Amino acid sequence: MSLAHRVIIGAMAAGLLLPVGAAAENARSLQKEFPKLDVTRSAISLRELQSGGVPRDGIPAILDPVFVPVREVTGLGEDEPVIFLVGSCGAYAFPYRILIWHEIVHHNQCGVPVAVTYCPLCNTSMVFDRRIDDSVLSFGTSGRLRNSDLVMYDHQTESLWQQFTGEAIVGAHVGKALNVVPARIEAWRLFREEHPDGRVLVPPVWGRSSYGQTPYEGYDSAPEPFLFQGKMPRGIDPMARVVRVGTRAWSLTYIRKNSPVLTADGLRIEWREGQNSALDRSAISRSWDIGNVRVIRDGTNVAYSVDFAFAFRAFYPEGELTK
Structure with missing residues (x-):
């Protein structure tokens, strides 16, 4: 470790x-x-x-x-x-x-x-x-x-x-x-169901880590991010998740409230339950459910990320965030 x-x-x-x-x-x-x-x-x-x-x-x-x-x-x-x-x-x-x-x-x-x-x-x-x-x-x-x-x-x-x-x-x-x-970014079962002929990365033979365990246990509920010295975002928990597309973002809480489908800026943002956080309990498979997000424009997958709010605001201080 x-x-x-x-x-x-x-x-x-x-x-x-x-x-x-x-x-x-x-x-x-x-x-x-x-x-x-x-x-x-x-x-x-x-x-x-x-x-x-x-x-x-x-x-x-x-x-x-x-x-x-x-x-x-x-x-x-x-x-x-x-x-x-x-x-x-x-x-x-x-x-x-x-x-x-x-x-x-x-x-x-x-x-x-x-x-x-x-x-x-x-x-x-x-x-x-x-x-x-x-x-x-x-x-x-x-x-x-x-x-x-x-x-x-x-x-x-x-x-x-x-x-x-x-x-x-x-x-x-x-x-x-x-x-x-x-x-x-989705749960394993959803990938497996949609792509039964898919292929999956396995740990390298030289790996010595505890795969399946997170070294960041409890980070989701930390009062503040690790080694961050910038300004904290206003009106939202710095550790709240936001879904980012370019310089535009929506809080995961907002997306969940408007689930199963939110439409904005020509995007279709879908949410459904059933995906573990990788930063909660020691065993990832037992961590809390943050849900699955899919972002589509005109039927095509769009590049997105699910970030912590503090990071979005740090890199895009003028970016639009819907809370």
Whole structure:
């Protein structure tokens, strides 16, 4: 178990979140760990970066994923969350019980190299096309956070990338952003029913984590986010979930009140019960029900994420949030 995970667990057990590893970053410490990183090119102040308590790759990405057919999967709780992609090559699911320990998984979806990412501290799931210009990038975890969100780095130039937005924030690729790939986040049983011939990510053979257990037990009910020093949102609990499409968001509470279907901005936002949180009880399969969300425009899946409200407001201070 990583130091960052132990820090969070200890803070939760004590009933508070500790500012461990909160020292601001500087150019010298960054270049020591990322010698190829061009620190002279930056879209942010380096002081906005904080150590999450682990070094580069301390939370190891999965670069060579292994999948098995749906019929061979055992042990997954019926309502455990998975994020999945569907295309002409089939459907591929990535269980959160694995993502929560690795945060980045590489995959080739019907010829498109993608990175499936999850930041537990912001509850943000995003899938990115890994192609930039004429290059295909591969990513790892930098060990840094910004606004409590995962900061990734690419192996080719060691540029730093913000997981919440897909934007390069320090390094050679500053000014560029990864394209977001639409994906769905639903319960395992729903994926299995709709895609009985689908394939599912399994833990790497080198993995040693307690898959199925969350290292962030109780984070949903924390009084405030971990290692976040920005302004808290007004009129909504900072740890409340919001459904984000671009720079527009709706609170999950609002969507549930207007379920099963909310129409807004040309979108059809559907909600149905039956999906466990990955950040509640120790066993994900026993966690509280946050429900399933699907976002569609003109019959086509739209890229969205289910984030904590503090993160949405931090990255989109002028974004529209319906509470």
